[in-house]
Every structure is written in structure tokens, then in C-alpha cells.
Amino acid sequence: MTKRIALISTGGTIEKTYDELSGVLSNQVSVLDVMLASLELRGVAVHRVPLMNKDSLEMSPEDHALIAQTAARLAESHAGVVVVHGTDRLAVSGHRVVELVGTPASPIVFTGAMRPWELRSTDALQNLTEALLAVQLVAPGVYVAMHNQVLRFPGVVKDLERRTFVKAGG
Amino acid sequence: MTKRIALISTGGTIEKTYDELSGVLSNQVSVLDVMLASLELRGVAVHRVPLMNKDSLEMSPEDHALIAQTAARLAESHAGVVVVHGTDRLAVSGHRVVELVGTPASPIVFTGAMRPWELRSTDALQNLTEALLAVQLVAPGVYVAMHNQVLRFPGVVKDLERRTFVKAGG
Amino acid sequence: MTKRIALISTGGTIEKTYDELSGVLSNQVSVLDVMLASLELRGVAVHRVPLMNKDSLEMSPEDHALIAQTAARLAESHAGVVVVHGTDRLAVSGHRVVELVGTPASPIVFTGAMRPWELRSTDALQNLTEALLAVQLVAPGVYVAMHNQVLRFPGVVKDLERRTFVKAGG
């Protein structure tokens, strides 16, 4: 009865860590495993797929294509796929999946964070929790889950002013 | 487009706080508002209904009936209802709702915690996050959301050994 | 130039952990090592001496004598000794050291907590930090360091109303 969920990590703010010497936050190591260890996950078996660790502003068209292809392929062999992604270009990868396969074999849910997990005021754990739950409850399709909201692609955009995702024209 | 969600608090481990003089954890004040303030809730308006603040082991049949009636009634005027409840007798209140109305007008999702929010290793925030998301995604019915799982009543029981909820005979 | 500090643990609120099944906080395992790992300790080498793990209300006269003897003996071979102790009977052990040796060979600093480390609002890390620093700065003698205060024995008592230590008659 355990559901197999694939969890693709690509980097983004959620995974940024602090360097004492330079004093900046950047994508060096994955903190996803630490986050997963702090959650209680019953009824799912999480299959970790560390694909890349990039600020999404630095992703190339090839990166977006690779993310979309990997997510679509894993959706065929899993009950669902969660993709952790930088929010700046998250919608680009989301739309790429829709272009590639239309409706995937199982739900693909993107998530990310506005404030890195390393910060005490992070939204990372909330968003990861939501993505891991939403992927079990929604119909096959492509979504973003964040800030207590699940939005379906296409038509999802980042709203810089409200600092979250919205439906275009919504 | 904002969904109106009712949030009924009844007490339980999730809300227990520490008393320095006696050195014990008990239900005195509600910490739900502090928890809500630490989450980013877009697209929902939460209507707080503080009903009681009890360890569920001390709930009377009248308490369970009051919780069930309140949840069923609020389900008629809201897009969904979340009930924060002690885990020991959570299933009693859940089954009482099913006996009372069968399928409520909108989803009713119970949640709680095995470790109080006051503890740094709490599961309270994870479970509250899950309940607030699940209530938006599931069909009308009565559920428990906790530990990355959503289970539908009837037939839900607390598994003391695994320290979580399971489906009876599951 | 590294100072060798002995750290005796005896239990108390500071080390209490939470049991999910019983729902109570008690002294089962030592969390001191986790606390030490979260501090940056330069210039000192900490020698851990786990002596007992008791709520100090349950300490016998033999327990207090053992704590006093162990602290006094370690003071002879270290630059200082820190004793983590339940606050209810901390002053009993402190006065026992003074009775035993008057002024020890190096400073002996007791500390504890009003709220266990497991609580997010704990004072445990503050108090441990203070004890580890005070033991390097004060003259040989017996002290309690807690809540940004260092008080010298004899004449130290726990003030239940103010929830901290004070000098008797002070």
C-alpha cells in the first residue's frame, strides 16, 4: 500500500546554504535530506533523484528540457513526482512538461521557497510538506504547490509583488 | 476566489504548553495562532473557532457530540473544516461526525500531533500544514491528515505502536 | 594554551526529553552532547563526565555527596569544572562542595535550566554557554551561572517566585 514518490532536486533558494567567508547564500550542498529527516512520512517511499543544484536564473534551455524529460519519465514508474526548483524559472520548467507530454502518467508537483531552509523564517518545510501531500491527492497533471495553494499548469506565473505563484489572469 | 476554511481547536498534545513550576506539559493556552502566523496561507481565509482546550483522554460523550455537531454545521457555510484534536480520542470524534451526517456538506479534516508544538522536534506544524492543504483537495467526507497521509473515515484507528493513524484491517 | 574543563552531568530539567506514548518529560538520555555540538568552543577542551541522570528532587544525600566529591576531585586536575544539575536541589550540591573543601583547586560552576532543552523556548543553551564562559573567568570557588548572573556559594538559594537563583537575604 506504500506509494512510491520520486523527488527530483534541481537547486533554487530552498537549498541555498551560507558561506562564512564570503557571507553569501548559494547552492553548494543539498539540504533536502535534512528536511526530509525532519518530516514524518508514512505511507510513502521517497526516491531521491538529485538532478542539479542551480539557482534557476542560471538554468539553460537544456536544463529545463532535462528537468521536464526526467519528471515525465519518472511519472511513468511512480505514483507521483515532486520537483524542488528555484521559483524564478519554476514556471518555465512546468510549462515545458506540459508541452512535452500534455498530461503525465501520474501527478508532477513543483515546489520551492522564497526563503532558504537555512533561515529560521523559511517557508521551505511548509512547501515541501505541501508538495509531498498534494502529489498523493490530485489527478495526473502538472502543478505547483506552495503557500497552502495548489495551482495547475498551464497558466501559472510567479507574482513578484505578492511573492508567490498565481494563475495568469486570475 | 479565496476559500473560507473553518479551524476548530479542541486542545490535545499539539497545544500543550510547559509550566516551569510544575514541570509538566498541559493544555492551558492555545498556540494555534502562533502556528498559523508562521505559515504562509494564500488563497484561504481561516475562521478560528476555539471550542475547548482539553486532553482528549478527558473528553466526555457530550464533548465528542459538540465537536461533531459544530464541525458538521460549519461545513455547510465554509469550503472546508479543519479540526485540531488530541490523537487519543480523535477517531471517536471523527466517527461521531459520520454517524451524525454521513457525508458533510464540505470536507472535514481532523489533525493533531504526537509531540507538542512547544518541542523543537514537534510534528505539529507538519500536520497542520497538511490538514489545511488536504481540506482544499479532497471530496466532501470526514478525514484525518497527519504524517503525510490522508485517511478517510470510517475505519480510522490510532496505531499506538506505530504512533500514527491507520485504516482498521489495513 | 587550551584550557581543560570537566563537564559533569547529573540530569535535571535541562536534560529532560519527551516520551510520545506517556506524554511526559523525564530524564532518559543525555542531550548535553547535542547542546555542546551546537556551540562553538574555542580555547577549551571539554571532558564529559556523565555521573547520573536524575530529577534533583529524587537525589539522595549520597547522590549530593558523590556530586560534591567528584567535582572537588576533578577541580584538582582541570582548569575548571561545570556541573549540570536540576535546579530544585542544585543549591544542596553547591553547599556540599563548600562544606567538603571550602575553596576548590579551580572554579566549580553549577548550572541548569527552568525549561528543558527540548522546548523551543528553553533557557538551557543560554545557561550552559554562561557556565562554560564563567568557569574561565572567575577565581577558584563554587558558583551558579544562569540567566546572565554568576552567584558565589555559600548563601545561594532558588527563588521559586522569580524562577531563578538569588543570594539569601539579597
Added chain:
Amino acid sequence: MTKRIALISTGGTIEKTYDELSGVLSNQVSVLDVMLASLELRGVAVHRVPLMNKDSLEMSPEDHALIAQTAARLAESHAGVVVVHGTDRLAVSGHRVVELVGTPASPIVFTGAMRPWELRSTDALQNLTEALLAVQLVAPGVYVAMHNQVLRFPGVVKDLERRTFVKAGG
């Protein structure tokens, strides 16, 4: 019997906060009051003096002179002075005090952090705790308190490799 301590804030890593839009940590608002509220400070009355909020790499000679003069003057009317400062140029301000007054009227203790308070792995609270305690225990002079160490000026330098302060030639 309450000791009056002046607390001068000048900025630095310890006070850096995160901006969601730019994704960088910078000195915008003071988080010192939040830190103070999380500590239990008995026996001292803290007099907050917010002097500036700068990354110390951007301090001018006039800034260092102002910090030194303010600290020396406040030392005359208080039992001690704590200065929160960026670590990169902390030693410049410390030596400036020594040049200005030699030995101040009461202890002046500098502190800072290698990782901002906003980070869950911060050393800010430890260092602030240590400075507030050390200022009560040391003889009049100029010091840095950080990482469980108290070092006296002159001759204090930041050791980039070890990421802490050391005595030159030490």
C-alpha cells in the same frame, strides 16, 4: 544591585536580514531586540544604543572613531559596555578604544557573529550571551568575547582560516 550595561549596536553579520526579492543578506533592521527578548537577563539593566547598522567592511575611519568615543564615554556612566560589531573590522574599533583611553572606566566587550542570527545555525546568540556575561566578570579593559573565549586588546586579530579571533603571535 542591578548592574547598568550599555549595549551599542553597529551592524555586522550578526544583524543581517534576508531580502526575498534580491535573495541577499544585508544590514537593514536591527534584530538585537529580538535576540535580547529570547534571553533571560537577571541582575542587569540593558541600555540600548543603536549607533549605526553597517557591514564593518564599509566603515570609515570616522565610524571607528565614533564607535570608540561612544564606548569610552558610556563606560564612565555604566558598569560595562557591550559593542555588537561586524567581525571584519572589529579589531580596528577595539584598538581605537585602547589608543583613545588606554584602560576605560569599566569593561568594554566587543562581540559579533560569523553567521547571521537569521540562520538556524547562527553563533549570534552564543556570542551575545557571552559578551553580556563577560562584561560583568572582567576587570576594566577592552575585550572581544566570542566562541567561548574572552581575549583582551591590544593584540587581537581575526583569524580568517580558523574563523574566529586569536591573540597575535598566540
